[in-house]
Amino acid sequence: MNNASIILDDPTWIIVAKGVLVFALCVLLTLLSVWGERRIVARMQMRMGPNRVGPFGLIQALADGVKLALKEDIIPAAADRAVFVLAPIISVTTCFMAFAVIPLTGEVNFFGEQTIMQLTDLPVGVLYVLATASIGVYGIVLGGWSSGSTYPLLGGLRSSAQVISYEIAMGLSFVGVFIYAGSMSTGDIIASQSTWWNVVVLFPSFAIYVISMVGETNRAPFDLAEAEGELVGGFHTEYSSLKFALFFLAEYVNIIAVSALATTLFLGGPSAPPGLGFTSAWFGGWFSFIWFFLKVLAFFFFFVWLRGTLPRLRYDQFMKFGWKVLIPVNIAWILVVATLRLLTQQGASQFVIAGFTGAVVLAVLGAMTIYDRSKIKTEERANQVEPMPEPSFPVPALPTSLALKEKEGN
Amino acid sequence: MSGESALFWVLAPLAVLASVAMLFMKKAVHSAILLAWVMITLAIFYIALDAPFLGIVQIVVYTGAVMMLFLFILMLVGVDSSDSLVEKIKGIRSVAIFTALAFSLTLITFIARAELGRPSVGLDEANSGGNVEGLAQYLFSDYVWAFEVISALLITAALGAMVLAHSEKSDVARTSQKSRSIARFRGKSIATAAGLPGSGVYARNNAIDLPALLPDGKPSDLSIAEVLHRRGDVAESKSYELEGLPKIDDQGNK
Structure with a gap:
């Protein structure tokens, strides 16, 4: 029995309740993650972070939110009013939509009804998340364009180029998972990870997804669309008050969404870590949410860690990395996965599979050695020291040359 | 409903x-x-x-x-640009009108043939093995040839666009900060390895067109931007030269 059939018989009130719960969870998580990010980054920079409002400063984000909402709402004279208002709305609605297909728990008892905390299970669930993300970019691009000023426009342009390029790498990293799971629905993908999580089986896909999800959400070190050192605030320079708050909310909900998708695709979603499978029956199945939540939080911590550690990439380096490294590596990896899958499906012997894997590993190692050699050679060539000409100004003779001269004299 | x-x-x-x-x-x-x-x-x-x-x-x-x-x-x-209404390619308007008419005629004939109110046929059959699987079955078996031809066409188009949009690179080699730094130390002289000297700073004058003085009291040409030299906008440096100092030539001899 897969997720789709369990969800299918939900009465309307459960569907509505789930929708409200998912929405509330996202907003609450945003508040928490703003606080968490500030505290974690502060700790990494040997500061305290917000610790005044509420216990451990927990309500700081809420207080900031209220303050932000009460600020003056400015629409610049040069702005395109309709699009200026529309942009943050697009940004924030689409990122909430992504949560519709993500299972937050295993099978649970919801007021007497067996269900899963997942709004719907589409046969193309993962592609649906990609689609909402690609509409979400419109928010950033249109926001940048409609502000009617240069920095936001540049931010918007950067962001559109960035998201389109990294969406390709992201989409390709899904392919390995699809081939392995034989399905594009989130429920089936989680079910396919019952023995091994995909992070083990498809580690290259996981690594590429994690890199491109940072690029996709415009977060440091890939936050070129709002690089404050170069573009003031990037696409949201002209935004203030609630409209800015919506962009802010969208950014954090997006982080949670891509983390949740990573959890679903590679970390087994709400299933318990190996060896703790007995916990999934606790509290009528609701305990599985804790596992899901912990995995998402781990990704969130990783996001903050990156921000606290890495400097921002230059734009051309970022694009080069996406197109010349991530995408080709991904395509090669998909070929390997597809071949392995075909071999196992056609019942090839263990010997053939092991031989193929060994050959791939050897080929990768060989390519790396050749690359390193050529790199060392070019570096050596560049570092060859030409004989230094005699300086054109008087210098005291160096001890060695003095000794040499005396020898010559003798 | x-x-x-x-x-x-x-x-x-x-x-x-x-x-x-x-x-x-x-x-x-x-x-x-x-x-x-x-x-x-x-x-x-x-x-x-x-x-x-x-x-x-x-x-x-x-x-x-x-x-x-x-x-x-x-x-x-x-932001403010609007389309120009001038016909840039000759006869494009008549071609456009003809194409639009032909296209709408095709559409109208097709839509007119449609029968409304009939129940849909074959949907369950098509989706019996799953929507995605059904599509994949067709794409990779019956229509694999068409699929490949179209993808080859798209790649050709992309390549063509790249060739057309490609511009020859200029001969001037791009230098990076690292290579410039290395070049400074590997050059004929390391006199300027730490950077060019700044312009002169004096009690009464402080400007970029005033040369700095070398230890021997002579003005340094390097301290003034090349552009100013070419334009002849350099201040007369004679007046800044120090008097009564022993002259030193380039070899460092008095």
């Missing part, structure tokens, strides 16, 4: 309105947004008609990639 028809009667008028409004918008970006909206509504209809894969692909490919590139170009054109 079923959910599906409710969806249709809400979204279809919006889609038609948006597509008509798209034609009459003054700004190209507004038209692009409306077109994106029409594509999204079409995708929703596809999904409602049990073709989820087609619907999602419509959004990812058309709304996400194609329209985004469109917007990219439109944004580069500028």
Whole structure:
């Protein structure tokens, strides 16, 4: 029995309740993650972070939110009013939509009804998340364009180029998972990870997804669309008050969404870590949410860690990395996965599979050695020291040359 | 009224309105947004008609990639630009009108042949093994040749666009900060390895056209930008030279 059939018989009130719960969870998580990010980054920079409002400063984000909402709402004279208002709305609605297909728990008892905390299970669930993300970019691009000023426009342009390029790498990293799971629905993908999580089986896909999800959400070190050192605030320079708050909310909900998708695709979603499978029956199945939540939080911590550690990439380096490294590596990896899958499906012997894997590993190692050699050679060539000409100004003779001269004299 | 028809009667008028409004918008970006909206509504209809894969692909490919590139170009054109109404290519207007008429005639004949009110046939059959699996079955068996030809065509088009848009690189080698730093130390002299000397700073004068004085009291040419030299905008340095110092030549001899 897969997720789709369990969800299918939900009465309307459960569907509505789930929708409200998912929405509330996202907003609450945003508040928490703003606080968490500030505290974690502060700790990494040997500061305290917000610790005044509420216990451990927990309500700081809420207080900031209220303050932000009460600020003056400015629409610049040069702005395109309709699009200026529309942009943050697009940004924030689409990122909430992504949560519709993500299972937050295993099978649970919801007021007497067996269900899963997942709004719907589409046969193309993962592609649906990609689609909402690609509409979400419109928010950033249109926001940048409609502000009617240069920095936001540049931010918007950067962001559109960035998201389109990294969406390709992201989409390709899904392919390995699809081939392995034989399905594009989130429920089936989680079910396919019952023995091994995909992070083990498809580690290259996981690594590429994690890199491109940072690029996709415009977060440091890939936050070129709002690089404050170069573009003031990037696409949201002209935004203030609630409209800015919506962009802010969208950014954090997006982080949670891509983390949740990573959890679903590679970390087994709400299933318990190996060896703790007995916990999934606790509290009528609701305990599985804790596992899901912990995995998402781990990704969130990783996001903050990156921000606290890495400097921002230059734009051309970022694009080069996406197109010349991530995408080709991904395509090669998909070929390997597809071949392995075909071999196992056609019942090839263990010997053939092991031989193929060994050959791939050897080929990768060989390519790396050749690359390193050529790199060392070019570096050596560049570092060859030409004989230094005699300086054109008087210098005291160096001890060695003095000794040499005396020898010559003798 | 079923959910599906409710969806249709809400979204279809919006889609038609948006597509008509798209034609009459003054700004190209507004038209692009409306077109994106029409594509999204079409995708929703596809999904409602049990073709989820087609619907999602419509959004990812058309709304996400194609329209985004469109917007990219439109944004580069500028906020206030409007289309020029002058016919740039001769006869394009008559060709456009002819094509539009031919296309609408084709559409009308096809739509006129449609029979309304008949129950849909074969949908369950087509989706029996799953929508995505059914499509994949066709794409990779019966239509694999057409699929490959189209992808080859697309790659050719992409390559062609790249060749046409490619411009020859200038001969001037791009230097990086690292290579410039290395070059400074590997050059004929390391006199300027730590950077060029700044311009002169004196009690009464402080400007970029005043040369700095070397230890022997002579003005340094290097302390003034090349441009100023070429323009002849360098201040007379004689007056800044120190008097009564022993002269030292380039070899460092007094």
